Amino acid sequence: MASNRTLSSPKRAKEDEERPDELIKYRSPLVSRYASAEMAFNFSERKKFSTWRKLWLWLAKAQQTLGLHITDEQLKEMETNLDNIDFELAAIEEKKRRHDVMAHVYTYAQCCPKAAPIIHLGATSCYVGDNTDLIVIRDAFNILLPKLARCIQRLSVFADEHKALPTLGYTHYQPAQLTTVGKRSTLWISDLCMDLRNFTRARDDLKFRGVKGTTGTQASFLALFEGNGDKVDMLDKLITQMAGFKESYLVTGQTYSRKVDIDVLAVLAGLGASVHKICTDIRLLANLKEVEEPFEKEQIGSSAMPYKRNPMRSERCCSLARHLMTLIMDPLQTLSVQWFERTLDDSANRRICLAEAFLTADILLSTLQNVSEGLVVYPKVIERHVMQELPFMASENIIMAMVKAGGNRQECHEQIRTLSQQAAAVVKQAGGDNDMVQRIKKTAYFSPIHAQLDKLLNPSTFTGRAQQQVSKFLSEEVRPTLKPFAHFLDEISQLDL
Template identity: 25%
Template sequence: MIERNIFKNISPLDHRYSLRKENFEDYSKYLSEEAKIKYQAQVELALVKALAKEGICSFEVVKEVEKAIEELTAEEVYEEEKKTRHNIRALVNCIQRKVSKEAKPYVHFTTTSFDIVDTANSVRYKECAEELILPTLKELQKILMEIALREKDTIQVGRTHGQHAVPVTFGFAVAEYVSRLGNRILAIKESGERLKGKMTGAVGAYNASHLFFNNPETFEAEVLEELGLEASTHSTQIVEPEYLTDFIHALVSGFGVIANFSDDMRHLQRTEIGEVGEYFGKDQVGSSTMPHKRNPINYENIKSMWKEFMPRMMTLYQDQISEHQRDLTNSASSRFIPELIVGFLSSVNRLIRTCRKLVVDQENMEENFNQSKEMIVAEPLYILLASLGHPDAHEAVRKLTLEAQETGQTLRELIQDKEELEAYWQKLNQKQKELLTKPEKYIGIAVQKTEKVVDYWQGILNI
């Protein structure tokens, strides 16, 4: 077995971003080179099981192959590949070497390499989604829900184009990401369940299996049933690439959601904003030269990881193109898909750890809101004037905002001083006037919407 100091690894996923033992072992179970070979061997075993059920070989052959793949190591397959220069032929040779002369012919019987490769990838990515990706995302979703409900009444100035807008609550702002992440969880689940396999042979026309089965599609279904998969509706030497493309797209767009959330939280930690903060350990350093700094490193790291892995989606789109029944132009690029999944999971786990200790400065949120609270009433004022029949309410209020900025008077004071607007002011009821004097109440149904969003996704995701 090759042993290597992790700090001599080339990929930062191995020597930097997977240093947590529990995370690395979780990722490795599905996404390592060893795991890939293990899943490919399981496809070979499923093939032999289906052959035995059809009476092509004995069930003793199944036992032999099952024992052989239990003993199989990635190292021996790689050593064999040095001679064969072909990964699946190397796998087959290693299995055949461990079984009897009678069993050897049925290993890889009637199949081509990508019956094994594409089917194995579909199984491992499907299982990775069900057993690792989705539970991890649901853990993050649960934390975001808790924050949203906890902060549902916390007043926060809304921001559009980087400028103060009308108020929301911080819980409402977080509920946006509860909804977006929820939709991505569903997309990952559905696209993962749709991943397909194949047992159709070299060009997809069942040429070899048709020699032995009147209905080779039924045999294909029997093999794939052993693996919990269904067949692609059509295949060439490869499974239709759109199934995998859709699955990875769901992951990448999910990555975009957590990157957007992280970017929002990063900006809310700006010195002049200071509405949230990351937890800092007692020995943690923010800057090599400025001891007072406390940088938003976790949120920045997540955005940076997204920048690295998001463009890889373009490679998946390019891998949709395969000439005629198949070319080899995806043979190298497809090997890097596990890195994308690990990068995503690493960032989700980082966000889980960070959000568990999210610090919300409610006083600073209120202080920032107060900077613009008097101008915020411009929107309800203009809408109320329009509702009372003012012919150009927006322009009238726009001019009032300019005057307010010049004189320091509030909009509600100015409207009462303007003879042409006084009649409209008198028509306002007490509730409307109160809204103009207490802008913090102008939050629409932010609180109720937050509760509704969380309740909806709790039901849909059963968390």
């Protein structure tokens, strides 16, 4: 009988015991494999619980300022122990009390015996929970914004460098009129500029929950200040300022409205859509061998096919972007089922979706920056593709030139129609190159314009105002958009930012 490999053996048990903890339990790849250290820390237990302690300290300071009997010694004790967190004790207490906030109130009190009586005075759990979430969300946006600006700047340099390089444009992924490599990339940049504005707006629209009490009425604080509503308002204002916010929400239930989370995740999902479109375009261009993402000297494209150069970074972006876009459904559903002043069915969901959304966005921007800094363009391949289609696109120009030389438009149209179908048959049926130009050169009917053909078929004359559009877009839209982030752009930009 075959042995059951899921059963533990003494040898395996010993190996597992000696193995680092992170290797014997599930770890989110968002943190273990991809995300930056700064974003991972922003959603860490250390950041969360040290922020809880700051909020308790700010509450006590504000209460002292407004006349409650809280001593400087108590405040000093609390301030000294902001980062002195006994996580093991907190875990034991939470298991016993089944309440994470009260477990940390108790843990904080253990190292602040003098301040213990006034920690969390008048507050409910959402005072630390929701206010910490808002601080973390604000800080997460502050991490993402420079990274997004950097991606825009890198792609802008690419657009400027290739603004005049003609390339085959596509509609419905079928050959259309020519554009330029730089003009195409401005379409990517334009979407990212919208994301930058949306991120900035969402961050700046955030307000603080402040001190609102169990159902948002501030009843407990009104009791503490013996019915003095002005002091309650000032308490809210003082703590809001200490947390670095300009305003607090004037009305809340026990929690701040979960519609705020919708606003936050909506702009992150929008970034996911932008990056997915950009990286899909790059993947398609890689298949055409016109543009490739960076590929290191020792990088392996396939374990079975050594010649392959798979666009793995762009594929990763598309994969993670899909995850990011789906996360918007969580806060939409959470808001819709928040009964009256609040229910607790939001908590577990928010622990996952808020962190994962920002971690995923962080990974997307880091990867996109890497891609945008190392895009490789192959002009000869692009030119070959252009010349496969350009003779067909030039038909109207050739007809106009013949008419100017004294020809009849209808006769010329029929000549072009016949030759273009013959050339198309060579391309589609024989797998050959488009030989329409050669056919025109061999046809006596077109002899009056034979000397003009090279000029008529110059790709740069088919790109319209693409080059000028790139320059104008970079100058009038991108430069002003990036100005506030100039000190984050650590490389000299060709846009003179």
